[in-house]
Amino acid sequence: MNPILNVRQLTMDFGGIRALARLDLTVNHGEIAALIGPNGAGKTTFFNCVTGLYVPTSGDVFIHATPEKSVRINGMKPHRVTRAGLSRTFQNIRLFKEMTALENVMIGRHCRTHAGIFGAFFRNRATRDEEQRIIHDSYRLLEIVGLEDQVNFRALNLPYGDQRKLEIARALAAEPRLLLLDEPAAGMNSQETRDLTSLILKIRDEFNIAILLIEHDMKLVMTLSERIFVMDYGRKIAEGTPEDIRTNPDVIRAYLGEDSHA
Amino acid sequence: MFHDKAGYFFELFIGGLTKGSIYALIALGYTMVYGIIELINFAHGEIYMIGAFTALITAAALTAFGVTHPLVLVSVSGITAVVYASAYGYTLEKVAYKPLRNAPRLSPLISAIGMSIFLQNFVLLAQTSNYIPFPNLIPPLPFLEPVSHIMGTVDFIILCTTAVIMILLTFLIRKTRIGTAMRATAQDKTMARLLGIDVDRIISFTFITGSALAAVGGVMVGSKMGQINFYIGFIAGIKAFTAAVLGGIGSIPGAVLGGLILGWTESFGTGYLTSDYEDVFAFSLLVLILIFKPSGLLGRNTTPKV
Amino acid sequence: MIDTLLKSLRTALWFMFLTFPILAVRIDSLKNAVTVRWPAVIILGAVIFLISVLWHTAGLVKRSWFFRFDGFKQFIQRLPDQDALSPFMIRTTLGAAAVFMISLPFFASSYQTNVMINALLYVMLGLGLNIVVGLAGLLDLGYVAFYAVGAYLYALLNLHLGIGFWIALPMGAALAAFFGILLGIPVLRLKGDYLAIVTLGFGEIIRLILENWDRVFKGPSGISHISRPSLFGIGIMESSVHHAIIYMYYIVVVLVLSTFFFVSRLKHSRIGRALLALKEDEIACQAMGIDKMKTKLTAFALGATWAGMAGVIFAAKTTFINPASFTFMESAIILSIVVIGGMGSIPGVVLGAFFLVLLPEYFRELGDYRMLVFGGAMILVMVFKPRGLLENTKPTVTYVSQQTGPDTP
Numbered sequence: 001m002n003p004i005l006n007v008r009q010l011t012m013d014f015g016g017i018r019a020l021a022r023l024d025l026t027v028n029h030g031e032i033a034a035l036i037g038p039n040g041a042g043k044t045t046f047f048n049c050v051t052g053l054y055v056p057t058s059g060d061v062f063i064h065a066t067p068e069k070s071v072r073i074n075g076m077k078p079h080r081v082t083r084a085g086l087s088r089t090f091q092n093i094r095l096f097k098e099m100t101a102l103e104n105v106m107i108g109r110h111c112r113t114h115a116g117i118f119g120a121f122f123r124n125r126a127t128r129d130e131e132q133r134i135i136h137d138s139y140r141l142l143e144i145v146g147l148e149d150q151v152n153f154r155a156l157n158l159p160y161g162d163q164r165k166l167e168i169a170r171a172l173a174a175e176p177r178l179l180l181l182d183e184p185a186a187g188m189n190s191q192e193t194r195d196l197t198s199l200i201l202k203i204r205d206e207f208n209i210a211i212l213l214i215e216h217d218m219k220l221v222m223t224l225s226e227r228i229f230v231m232d233y234g235r236k237i238a239e240g241t242p243e244d245i246r247t248n249p250d251v252i253r254a255y256l257g258e259d260s261h262a
Numbered sequence: 263m264f265h266d267k268a269g270y271f272f273e274l275f276i277g278g279l280t281k282g283s284i285y286a287l288i289a290l291g292y293t294m295v296y297g298i299i300e301l302i303n304f305a306h307g308e309i310y311m312i313g314a315f316t317a318l319i320t321a322a323a324l325t326a327f328g329v330t331h332p333l334v335l336v337s338v339s340g341i342t343a344v345v346y347a348s349a350y351g352y353t354l355e356k357v358a359y360k361p362l363r364n365a366p367r368l369s370p371l372i373s374a375i376g377m378s379i380f381l382q383n384f385v386l387l388a389q390t391s392n393y394i395p396f397p398n399l400i401p402p403l404p405f406l407e408p409v410s411h412i413m414g415t416v417d418f419i420i421l422c423t424t425a426v427i428m429i430l431l432t433f434l435i436r437k438t439r440i441g442t443a444m445r446a447t448a449q450d451k452t453m454a455r456l457l458g459i460d461v462d463r464i465i466s467f468t469f470i471t472g473s474a475l476a477a478v479g480g481v482m483v484g485s486k487m488g489q490i491n492f493y494i495g496f497i498a499g500i501k502a503f504t505a506a507v508l509g510g511i512g513s514i515p516g517a518v519l520g521g522l523i524l525g526w527t528e529s530f531g532t533g534y535l536t537s538d539y540e541d542v543f544a545f546s547l548l549v550l551i552l553i554f555k556p557s558g559l560l561g562r563n564t565t566p567k568v
Numbered sequence: 569m570i571d572t573l574l575k576s577l578r579t580a581l582w583f584m585f586l587t588f589p590i591l592a593v594r595i596d597s598l599k600n601a602v603t604v605r606w607p608a609v610i611i612l613g614a615v616i617f618l619i620s621v622l623w624h625t626a627g628l629v630k631r632s633w634f635f636r637f638d639g640f641k642q643f644i645q646r647l648p649d650q651d652a653l654s655p656f657m658i659r660t661t662l663g664a665a666a667v668f669m670i671s672l673p674f675f676a677s678s679y680q681t682n683v684m685i686n687a688l689l690y691v692m693l694g695l696g697l698n699i700v701v702g703l704a705g706l707l708d709l710g711y712v713a714f715y716a717v718g719a720y721l722y723a724l725l726n727l728h729l730g731i732g733f734w735i736a737l738p739m740g741a742a743l744a745a746f747f748g749i750l751l752g753i754p755v756l757r758l759k760g761d762y763l764a765i766v767t768l769g770f771g772e773i774i775r776l777i778l779e780n781w782d783r784v785f786k787g788p789s790g791i792s793h794i795s796r797p798s799l800f801g802i803g804i805m806e807s808s809v810h811h812a813i814i815y816m817y818y819i820v821v822v823l824v825l826s827t828f829f830f831v832s833r834l835k836h837s838r839i840g841r842a843l844l845a846l847k848e849d850e851i852a853c854q855a856m857g858i859d860k861m862k863t864k865l866t867a868f869a870l871g872a873t874w875a876g877m878a879g880v881i882f883a884a885k886t887t888f889i890n891p892a893s894f895t896f897m898e899s900a901i902i903l904s905i906v907v908i909g910g911m912g913s914i915p916g917v918v919l920g921a922f923f924l925v926l927l928p929e930y931f932r933e934l935g936d937y938r939m940l941v942f943g944g945a946m947i948l949v950m951v952f953k954p955r956g957l958l959e960n961t962k963p964t965v966t967y968v969s970q971q972t973g974p975d976t977p
Contacts, residue, residue: 051855082857094852096845100963107845111857113838117866120837121830131838139967151967174857302761315590322595326602342589349586358947365954367760368707372907375900376946383940388591388608500768500896507765538780545769552766553754 002029003064004178004210005050005086010059010074012042012049012234019045021234022059027178032204032211034221036245037231038254043214044091046231047180051088052078065177083111085177089167089184091214097156101147101166104155105138108173141169144206145199161192165199172203179203181213185220193220200224222246230254273412274533275526280417280486282525283424287479288502289509289517290431291351291472297448297512298468299363304374305354306476307499308381309347311492313477314396314484315385317343321397336399343477350381351473352466360462378496385492393491396484420482427478428518431471435514440467448512501541504548510561519559523547576620584613669821673814681817685885687925688820689878694905694917695824695831696874701903702912703840704867705847706756707764709899710771713751714744714872716778716894718879723791723889724784733797733884737877744876745869752868756861771899778891790890794883816885823881827874832914834870836964843867844912844964908949910956919957923949 005027012020019042027033035043048054050061052073061074065085073081087108096104113134119127142148145165150158155166164184171179184200185193197220204211215221221228222242230238230245232254238245245251288310295303320339329335358377362370402415435441447454447464455461483498484490505524509516524544531543551559591612594603673681693715700708718740725731725739755766778785785791796812797819834840842858843866854860883889901924909920927945931938949957 053851053854077859078851078854079857079859082855087857088855090852090855094849094855096848096852098848099844100965102965102967103841103844103963106965107841107853107858108856110838110842115838117834117839117870120834120839123833123837127837134838135965135967152963154963170856296761300761302764312590319589319593319595323593323602326595346586346589353582353586358951361951362954365950366911368701368903368907368911369950369954371707372904373947373950375904376943376950378943380940380943380947383936383943384587385590387936387940388587389594394595500772503765504769507762511761539776542773542776542780545773548769549755549766549773552758552762556758556762558762 003027004029004031005212006060006062006064006070007050008060008062010046010049010061011057012045012054013057019234020049020056023231023234023236025229025236025239027210027212029177029210030204030208031226032200032213032224033227033229034225035212035214035229035231036216036218036221037237041231041254042234043231044182045234047088047182047214049074050081051086051180052076052081063177079111082174082176085175086180087171087174087176088180089164089171089182091182091186093160093163093167095155095163095166095170098154100152100154101142101158101169102135102138102151104166104170105141105173106134108141108170109134109138110174112173112175138169138173141172142166144172144202145169146195161188161196164188164196168199168203172207176209178210178212181211181215183214183216185215185217193217196220197223269412270533274529276413276417277533278526278529279522280420280525281529282505282522283420284479284483284486284498284521285502285505285524286518286521287424287427287475287482288498289505289521290514291476292503292506293509293511293514293517294444294468294472296506297514298444298465299359300367301359301370302374302503303359303469303472304371304499305358305377305381306472307495307497307502308378308385309351309354309473309495310476310480310483310498310502311385311490311495312350312381312480313343313347313473314480314490314494315389315492316346316477317399317481318394318396318484318490321399325397332399332401335397339399340478340481343481344474347473347477347480348470351469351476355466355469360465378499382492382496389492391492393489395489396487398488399481399485416482416486420486423478423482427475431475431514434471440464444468501544504544507558508548508551510558513558513560516558516560523559572621572624575624576617579620580613580617583616584609587612673817678810678813681813682885683926683929685813685817685820686929687922688817688824689881689885690902690905690921690925691824691918692820692827692874692878692881693902694909694921695827695914696871696878697902698906698912698914698917699831699834699843699874700867700871701906702917703835703843703847704864706864706867707760708767708868708871709764709896709903710767710769710774711871711875711902712894712896712899713767713771713774714747714875715879715882715898716774716891717744717747717872718876719883719889719893720778720785720791720879721876722880722883723794726794726883727791730795732795733880737880740876740880741873742876744872744879747876748869748872749865752865756864756868768896768899771894771896775891775894778894785891788890788892790888790892792888794887794889796887797884816881820881820885823877828914835912835914839863839866841964904946908946908956910958913956913958916956916958923957 003026005025007023007025010020010023011018023046035046037043045054049056050073055075059074060072062070062072063084063086064070071084073084073086076084096107099107113130115127115130139148139151142151145168147162147165147169150162155163158166168181168184181200185196188196200211200213201224203209213224225242228240228242228245229236230248230251237250237254238248240248288306291306291309292303295301295306317339320342321335324335324338354377358373359370362373400415400419402410403418406413406415406418435444443454443459443464444467446457446459447461451461454464483494501524502521505520506517507520508523509518509520524547527543527547528540532540588609592605592609594605596603672684676684693711697708697711700706700711721740721743722733722736725736751767751770755763755770758766779788797816842853842863845853845856846858846860846863850860882893905920905924906917907920908923909916909918924942928938928942931941
């Protein structure tokens with residue numbers, strides 16, 4: 001096993017409320033894993049802690065971009081986490097709405113490119129070349145998610161499903177080793193969800209990266225995931241293959257409520 | 263008689279308290295409007311100035327018609343000032359802000375700056391650019407005679423009025439139907455609308471209330487300083503806004519606290535250090551507090567929702 | 569129709585009531601006499617009534633051939649869309665503008681040229697603030713502080729050390745940038761309106777220090793006899809004020825053009841894109857690997873740089889400066905230039921600057937009324953064109969399919 005993300009005893013308190021309680025979680029290279037659980041279980045909080053938007057109360061988060069190199073990222077600023085090889089999408093889409101699809105993806109390239117103020121003002125050769133490469137790479141990513149025809153459309157004019165795909169393309173532009181998707185299928189119809197399933201598989205195979213997704217659509221989760229983590233009340237209550245999870249009594253209880261004897 | 267040093271301290275303390283109360287009265291208008299529509303109402307200082315002018319004009323007119331009874335003078339000119347300031351506040355919102363409800367965030371701010379310039383120049387042209395003496399409306403209260411070097415009659419009246427207004431305002435916001443509607447609107451406009459609250463009416467009401475408070479502040483400043491001109495609203499507005507931010511904008515107790523702290527800072531700063539840098543003290547305090555407490559003293563510290 | 573008239577009458581009466589005490593009642597405090605100016609109130613009422621009738625019958629007016637309200641509106645709305653103008657038209661307009669700008673000093677009086685220098689100075693300030701407000705979305709209400717830094721730096725260096733304009737210009741830029749970073753580090757963590765008030769406070773602090781620290785800054789009376797720029801190290805222009813103004817004019821034209829050049833390049837660069845993105849969504853930006861603080865500081869320092877340069881030019885142009893030139897009102901006007909022109913739009917800033925500087929200038933016949941008109945115009949522009957006169961709609965990059973070759977559809 002070759003872990004890319006290693007989370008140990010992660011705890012997050014908001015005032016007196018414990019949103020995450022001593023969470024352990026490992027995602028391996030090239031793996032598609034899912035994080036599921038009822039609403040309010042702490043899944044998005046987990047993403048926010050891992051990506052540096054929240055500073056966890058205690059615990060450790062490591063990224064192993066390569067087997068030899070491991071970086072402890074808890075408490076690190078979000079932009080440095082992204083640079084360390086982790087990028088994400090958001091549950092409530094956070095695109096740059098006034099910008100075009102292309103520009104959105106180009107922003108994603110920011111942390112892998114270098115042109116500074118000097119380059120901006122004097123537009124030397126290196127800057128021009130880099131700019132062309134950014135445009136080219138960004139266009140390629142839009143092709144992969146199937147948005148090449150909307151390249152010059154403003155993000156706010158795209159239909160909902162396309163906005164989700166654009167967010168994925170933008171996240172990919174940061175060259176992550178692990179891609180975190182927060183409810184990528186929310187608001188999609190069944191045809192769109194099927195397309196998304198194949199897109200996620202395609203991304204994993206083409207870029208050879210790991211994907212961790214939060215999702216409520218069980219069909220998508222069960223089809224895609226190699227491993228599933230189940231959370232409830234900020235704790236991890238189960239972990240395993242889709243088969244294990246389907247039959248786990250704790251999981252059933254969490255989903256159907258304490259009182260039911262299903 | 264107080265010991266000299268202690269006497270000086272109390273003088274500064276009361277001076278700061280009076281000044282702070284007036285800042286607080288104006289700051290309330292900023293904070294209430296900001297709480298509801300997230301707009302820095304730059305023309306609010308002008309409303310305060312217009313309140314002061316209206317009181318002055320009314321008092322002069324009454325005197326010219328031979329009314330000299332101090333109680334009549336004070337109450338009639340005070341009420342006229344409040345009514346007019348409220349009417350200006352209401353109209354201001356309808357003309358300059360309401361059409362911009364869905365515009366980019368900076369547009370209403372520019373419209374507000376335009377309104378501020380407009381109103382200043384309106385008063386300048388219609389009246390005069392010179393300082394006009396403000397009539398001494400309030401006769402000295404005899405029982406304050408022994409402490410008059412520390413607290414004058416006007417100071418006393420300012421403190422009492424401010425205290426009463428604060429209590430009334432708290433009651434209005436906490437206990438009345440319209441107060442509840444205001445709080446609901448401040449939290450979530452869409453939801454408030456769905457629950458049948460007439461949001462436009464609430465916004466108008468907020469402007470009217472804030473303007474009325476500013477007018478009270480204007481009348482009291484006029485009485486204390488003894489003179490006014492068309493430009494007083496600008497400085498007072500900036501200071502009061504500073505007070506509102508200091509306390510945490512959107513928070514009503516915050517505006518009061520911010521106003522008082524600002525008043526004391528200026529009073530003690532000028533009293534013990536140097537009088538040249540009165541405004542520097544105010545702004546330095548603001549910068550320092552915001553650096554260490556980015557959402558003001560009593561402002562809500564929110565974790566970004568992602 | 570009756571309904572409209574009643575409505576208008578109500579509006580007119582309301583405004584008559586509103587303006588009555590201040591407009592109509594004139595007090596003579598010495599003689600303790602009060603005069604009422606009825607005509608003023610009645611005229612105002614009539615004007616409001618007419619405007620209101622016109623307003624409410626806009627539907628009728630719209631259809632009349634005379635007013636062509638719709639066509640006008642369409643014209644205004646088409647303005648921002650630069651694609652709607654043919655390249656030929658753009659080139660012709662730009663060419664005509666260039667000829668006009670170059671030849672202006674030959675046909676205009678010194679006074680006119682001076683007014684133009686002023687307008688161009690505001691273009692420069694507007695473009696600088698546009699980086700901070702228009703691109704990065706940081707509301708800076710104390711921009712004038714950096715302007716003051718540049719102006720006083722040159723004035724003091726010139727006074728004590730006799731340093732000339734050309735050396736002071738880059739020094740002013742650098743010092744202002746330094747101040748920008750110095751202020752930016754603590755305050756850029758603040759969001760939105762808190763940032764606005766702290767920058768306002770900072771601007772006031774700078775002005776008050778200039779006013780009160782007499783020994784260094786000469787207090788409210790300011791510093792005079794600042795040298796005008798020299799040409800190749802020779803102060804030949806000292807002889808004739810007229811020539812000095814013309815020389816100054818060309819300096820400003822060149823500096824404004826280079827500002828244009830740099831700012832538009834910045835906007836279409838990796839950094840510029842990051843600034844625009846930062847304005848839209850800070851959290852998404854950080855998640856995309858953009859260093860929020862560093863990017864904001866860059867914007868702040870760049871904006872300050874141009875303010876510093878403009879300050880040096882201002883001091884050299886007027887040869888006299890005092891704190892009264894650096895009040896909050898100045899910041900407000902520069903901000904208005906950016907917003908009225910259209911946030912983030914470079915031609916917009918130019919239009920905004922000319923609008924706000926030349927309008928009061930050429931309406932001097934209006935005398936005292938010009939500031940009233942100015943305030944009113946600001947409100948009107950915002951109410952009818954909330955995104956500014958020239959809305960910024962063009963993306964920084966447009967993908968053209970030939971660019972990548974084979975795999976393009």
